[in-house]
Amino acid sequence: MTLKYLEVPTKDTRYTYSTGRIRGLEIQLLQETDLNRLREARGIEEAMQILGKITPYSESLKNISPEKFEKGLGEELRRTYQDLRSFCPHPELIDLFWLDYDFHNLKVLLKFHVQSQLPLNLVPPLEPQLSPAGTQDEEILKEAVREAEYSHLLPELGTLIQEALVLTEAHPHPQVLDSFIDRHLFEWLRMRIEEYHDFFLTHLIELQIDSFNIQSFLRIKLWEETNEKELLERVLVEKGTVEKKELVQLASQPKEALGDRLDKTDYGEPVKKALEELEKEESLFGLERFFDSYILEYTRRGHYITFGKEPLVNYILLKKQEIKLLRQILREKLGGPSRANSAEAFLNGG
Known part of the structure; x- marks a missing residue:
């Protein structure tokens, strides 16, 4: 970059x-x-x-x-x-960069709730370990999931919990829940950041969406599910620099097609290396590290302002x-x- x-x-x-x-x-x-x-x-x-x-x-x-x-x-x-x-003159801007800890806590609590409701769960699940770094009080989140008490939460979070609980009844697999929560996190961030009408922030969330979408695409490819296209539609997020529809169109093609599609972008070479890593180690560690560095390279302009x-x-x-x-x-x-x-x-x- x-x-x-x-x-x-x-x-x-x-x-x-x-x-x-x-x-x-x-x-x-x-x-x-x-x-x-x-x-x-x-x-x-x-x-x-x-x-x-x-x-x-x-x-x-x-x-x-x-x-x-x-x-x-x-x-x-x-x-x-x-x-x-x-x-910070706009404290709500800080909140946006700590929302991922709230959403992490929601994942943990919802998985704990689902596990505790299983009829054959003879051993009680361990008490969930939450991050203290979120913007929402841990006890309020626990009460919301356990007792359906949403009055002390942001309305959007209350709605999200209700939708997630309905989803887990039909699809209790943790991967489905993770993808549902992650997608809503990025959609929420994108919506809030667009309110600032700030190119720097807008492009930052686009890069973060690219990171999420590309890594999610490769994970879904590894699952080898028959409903791969449906999964991509449900998991991937709109408005990255790589369009969601282009990734969805690769559903029926081998995972190597992603490297060809991104060949003329900054992501092309890292994705090709990631495909090699997948074959050898079933890991995306190198690709995750690339995106971490790539996004920090973008925000590094903060040193010069x-x-x-x-x-x-x-x-x-x-x-x-x-x-x-x-x-x-x-x-x-x-x-x-x-x-x-x-x-x-x-x-x-x-």
Whole structure:
């Protein structure tokens, strides 16, 4: 991706103060040397000790045992969310970048609800572990799913839960629920971002939709379902730079047709490499990593803008990527399966 940073026209003076605050927070982002120290740690305890001495994790990980590191990372995300909202001139913009944690919590709660309702479920399912980083109170979400109490939720979320519960009665498979929730997340984000009439934000959500659609397309191909076209219609999201209808038209063709279709785009080579990775490892780890880097390359223009939304959004994505990398490192230190080697996680989009 080639970006002409010096030609970026944004100068939104409403973000003058917030951009100054962001420049201070950028200094606290972890460097590659910090991540390497964590990778070289001899175990989860040593890794947590190293991370616990670095600002701001020294506060978020306080009194967190090594095996509960997920709770500490969630706390850091929650702290970041509250901090950014406190000085952003449009706090609702921050909310958009934390909605994925609400939707993650909904997935967890709905799956728990479905499992607990199974007639042959002799062993009670484990209590769901929710992310504390969402914009919605965890107890309110639990009550909404368990008791159908939606009065304290955003109306859109209440409607989504009702529709999801109806769907799970007919299709209890977790993959169906995941795709339903994910699609609604992107549709909601797209609708909200369009209200800003901001090219930078609009193109960002287009790139995120591309990432979701292309990875979902390849996962569905691996399922080898007879109703592949129907699944693509139901799962894929409109208004990426690659049109949904073009992907749906590839339903009856071999998965390699996707690489040919995208050959003249920035996605062509990464998709072809992903197809090779699929054959060898049944993994999309490389493609996911490409999209993470590609989208961050787009938002990196925030480094070159004096004031505006771009520096804020760029910091948010860098921070979330940092947490994602920390989660991967700490999971490996704890002895869990690596993402690249987990076929089950891949097939479920996890």
